Structures are given as C-alpha cells and as structure tokens.
Amino acid sequence: MKIYISADIEGVTGVTHWDETEKPEEDHKKFAHQMTLEVKAACEGAINAGADEIWVKDAHDSGRNIDHNLLPKNTKLIRGWSGHMYSMVQELDETFDALMFIGYHSAGGTNTNPLSHTMNTNIDYIKLNGEYLSEFLLHSHIATYLGVPAVFLSGDLGLCDEVKKFNRSIITIPVKEGRGNSTINIHPQLALELIKDGVEESLKKDFSLYEMELPREFNLEIKYNQHSEALRAMNYAGVDQIDSKRISFKTKDLMEVVRAIRFLL
Template sequence: MKIYISADIEGITGVTSWSETDKGHADYSDFVKQMEKEVCAACKGAIKAGAKEILIKDAHDSGRNINPAVLPRDVKLIRGWSGHPFSMVQELDESFDALMFIGYHSCGGSKHNPLSHTMNSSDVNYIKINGRYASEFLIHAYAAATVNVPVVFVSGDKGLCDEIKEVNENISTLAVKEGIGNSTLSIHNDLAVELTQKKVEQTLSSNFKLCEIKLPDSFEVEISYAKHTKAYKASFYPGMKQISPTNVLFKTKDYFEVLRMISFVV
C-alpha cells in the first residue's frame, strides 16, 4: 500500500494565532513540534495498516517546517515548492492508493477557524468552485480525483470536518479543534496524536475505495481578492473575466486548467 500525506499547520490542535504558524516568531516552535507529532502519528497508523511507502508533502508556507529527522526512517518528505499546479499534493499520481490531509483548516469566507483562508491569506478573500466556498482540502481533493486517488482521512478544525461530510460522508475525519470568533477550543495535544494514529489505522484497514470523489463535469471558479488591483491583473489570465472590482470568474471543463489558473493568479 502506497500512501500520500499532505500536512498544513492552521488545523493542528491548539494553533490559534498567525504568529504560531510563522517561523519568524517565538510562538512557532512549540506548534510546529505538534504538527510533526500529528504527522508522525498518521505515518505510524498507516504503517500498522500495512503501508509500505509513504510520501509526505510539507504544505505550509515555505514548505520547510517538518524536521525530517523526526519521521519514520522509511518515509520520504517533499520540502519547498516545485511550482507544479498540484501544489499541496505535488508528485501525487495514479500509483498511490490513498491520500490523507493533516492539520488542514476551514476555507476563506468561513467562520470556523481564526485562521480560515484559502491558498493566500493576505490577497484572497475566498475562492468558490461551482458556487461552493472552496477550502484547500477541496481544491486538492479534486486534484487527487483527476488521478483516481481517494482522500481517506482528514484532521483539522470542526468546520472543515463538517464540510468534508457534505462532499463524501465516507471520508474519515478528526476534529482536533473548533474556532469560536478569534479563539479556538482544542483537544489535548497527546489525544490528537493518539486519535490520529488510531483513526488512520482503522481507515486504511477498511474499504476506503468508498472515499472516492466524483469530479463535476465543468467548473466555474470565482476568486475574490482583498484589493481591486489584484483582480484587475488576474483578469488578463486567458479565459478570465472580471465580474466586479474585486472578483474574477474562470470557466473550464478541465480541472487541471483550474489548478493551472490558481497557480498563476493566487
């Protein structure tokens, strides 16, 4: 069994402030260690379930957060960003049996995490795909669907876990915290680690083919920018239409073209 893990930090238990996600702040060190522990727990659960290969994408900010030395020795880790449109699931292909997301968070435009955002927290208010507010989970779960890899497990905030059940109720989720205004209500660090390992092992030992996501036949992608200047510039991307001072719209039947567009204008 070959498993892919994509890891972010804003959905890690306890993480509440942007300073806790930024390598330049003193707050960061304790929370990146928790990120590493939750990722390691997912690896251990996968190995117990029979995984022989595990590839991890460090998918937060610089892509250089996880210390490779703390991971199981047979795991491979992608650090940094190649620039490929698959972005947070770079190198994912048909050879993988399953995809998991650790530490993911609610989308821009939602109220479920003080750090809710989609792809670019400073420039983008929200991204909608076919009228639905799109999280980083949804964008990359659709990417996985283009190569026929099911998303089987996601950990993060409660709002994201509720969204996932609307996409496919068979995907296993673990809500490690809940956003309340500018605060979070989080489970204990050790419990998050324990439950991650347990639920990953259970999920990969079951019929996770039920977790496959069907792609829509076509895509209408609306991007709302914080500044009108960004929307004006994005409007010159091929196939893009400006629909308001801050919003643009892109239509296609090819999801890879959605990913390509996002990589250039977000």
C-alpha cells in the same frame, strides 16, 4: 501500500494566531513540533495498516516545518516549493494508494477557524461552483482526477463537517473548533492518539467507499482584497470581471482550474 500525506499547520491542535504559524516568530517552533507529531501519528497508523512507503508534503508556508528525524524511516519528506501546479500535493500520481490530510483548515470566507483561508491570505475567498473552496477540496479533486482516494483528514471542526458533505466515508478527526478569533482545542496527546487510530481505520476500509466524482463543469470565482489584483487577473485568458474585486473563470477541465488558481493568486 504507498501513502501520501499532505500536512498544514492551521488545523493542528492549539494553533490559533498567525504568529504560531510563521517560521521567524518565536511561537512557531512549539507548534511546528506538534505538526510534526501529528504527521508522525498518521505515519504510525498507516504502518499499522500495512503501509510500507509514505510520502509527506510539508505544505505550510515555507514548506520547512516538519522535523524528518521524528518520522519513521520509511517516509520521504518533500520540503519547500517546486512551483508544480499540484502545490500541496506535489509528486502525487497514480502510483499512490491513498491520500491523507493533516492539520488542514477551513476555507477562506468561512468563520470556523480564526486562520481560515484558501491558498493565499491576500484574497478574501475562492468559490467553485458557488461554494467556498477549501484547500482540502481543491487537492482532493486533484487526487480524484489521478484516481487516488482521499481517505483521512484531521483539522478544525468546520472543515471536518465540510468533508462529510462530500463523502461521509472519509475518516475525519476534529482536533479544534474555531470561535471568532479563539480556538477550542483537544489535548495534544489525545490528538495524536485519535489521528493514529483514525488513519489505521481509514486504510482498513473498503477503498471503493471513498470514490468521488468530479463536477462536469467548473465555475471558479475569486474575490481579491484589492481591486488592482482583480484588474491584473484580467490578463489571464478566459477570465471575466464580475465587479471591482471579483473575477470568474469557467471550464470543463479540472486541470485548467488548477492551472488558473496557480497563476491568478
């Protein structure tokens, strides 16, 4: 069984402030270590369920947060950014049996994580078909397009609740809850135990339960923090301006949405 894990940090237990997420900051090392341990726990759960090949994308900021030495030997770690439009699931293709998300967080525009954002902190939000678009939903749509089921997610409670709206069969482990600029976190060791067990459970279920359908049409809306960015976005073919800070882009092809986001942010 071949598994793909995409890992972020803003949904890791304990992470509350931007200083804890950025590599040059002193606080980063401690929380990057917890991010590594949560990924390790996911790998161990996958191995217990029969996984013999695991690919991990370090999908936070520099893409250089995870200590590969702490992961099992059957893992391949993708570090840095290639520029591929799949971004946080770079190298994902039809050969994988399942996709998992570790340390994921609520979408930009929501109030369920003090670090809520979608892909870029320089924008206010992205909406898809009128709903706030999270990094989970964007990349699980890519997986659906490729025929790879998303089976597991750990992160903040707000995002876990969102995941259940799309498919209640996906196993979710909320390790924290956002409250204003604060977070309420479960113990780091408990998070590791729950992630390990949750991943194992997710891979032992009937994979047909994870099937999701893509929308037939896509209406993308982006609200920038600066009006000049909305004006710049008008150079992308098919973009319409809604107001001084908001643009829209419509298509029936998911890959055109993915491509547009890559170039419009």
